[in-house]
Amino acid sequence: MQTHPIFVPMIAQTALVAVVWIALYVNRIAEIRRRRLDPQSIRTSALAAGVFQNVAAADNFRNLFEVPVLFYAVCLALAIVGGEAQAQIGLAWLFVALRTTHTLIHITYNRVMHRFTVHALSTIVVWVMWLLFAVSLLGKS
Numbered sequence: 001m002q003t004h005p006i007f008v009p010m011i012a013q014t015a016l017v018a019v020v021w022i023a024l025y026v027n028r029i030a031e032i033r034r035r036r037l038d039p040q041s042i043r044t045s046a047l048a049a050g051v052f053q054n055v056a057a058a059d060n061f062r063n064l065f066e067v068p069v070l071f072y073a074v075c076l077a078l079a080i081v082g083g084e085a086q087a088q089i090g091l092a093w094l095f096v097a098l099r100t101t102h103t104l105i106h107i108t109y110n111r112v113m114h115r116f117t118v119h120a121l122s123t124i125v126v127w128v129m130w131l132l133f134a135v136s137l138l139g140k141s
Contacts, residue, residue, distance in 0.1 A: 004078075004079040004084060005084055005089050006075045006078050006079050006084045006088065006089060006092055007075070007079065009075070009089070009092035009093050009095070009096045010071075010072060010075045010076075010092070012093075012096045013068060013071065013072070013095070013096050013099060016064070016096070016099060016100055016103060017061070017064045017068075019103075020057055020060050020061050020064060020103060020107070021061060023057040023107060024057040024058050024061050027054050027057050027058075028052070028058070031052060031053065031054060037051065056106055056107045056110060057107055059106065060102075060103050060106040060107055063102070063106070063119075064099070064103075067119075067122065067123050067126060068099060070126045070130070071092070071095055071126050071129070074126065074129045074130050074133055075092060077133060078129075078133060081136075081137070083133055083136050083137075085132075085136075087132065088129060088132060088133070091125050091128060091129050091132075092129070094125050095122050095125045095126060095129070098118050098119075098121050098122035098125060099122050101118045102115060102118045102119050102122060105118060
């Protein structure tokens with residue numbers, strides 16, 4: 001079985017999602033217990049919107065299913081076609097580092113412009129990965 005180095009940053013990104021998921025549930029369960037909320041009263045996102053006070057982990061968890069989907073897709077595409085050049089692996093790790101930084105900002109002090117800057121940079125990294133992938137495919141044809 002061939003190993004693909006691009007899978008390691010994918011695993012790291014997935015681990016970040018798992019950590020945020022755990023934080024989300026720890027925060028939610030604690031708040032439900034502390035405030036004695038009836039779980040049925042928050043059964044939909046519309047009902048829960050104005051109820052929860054600590055929403056940073058939930059908001060960040062949703063963010064981790066937006067642009068990162070493009071990251072997973074390009075990494076899988078690279079593994080399939082064997083386009084895992086060192087540059088792509090470096091960009092993949094840069095993406096993970098930026099998304100981890102974004103998460104830390106989001107769930108701690110949540111300064112919007114800091115978070116926005118890191119989010120924008122991570123998104124640019126994904127677009128560069130896709131651009132390099134496309135160029136490499138065109139070069140092979």
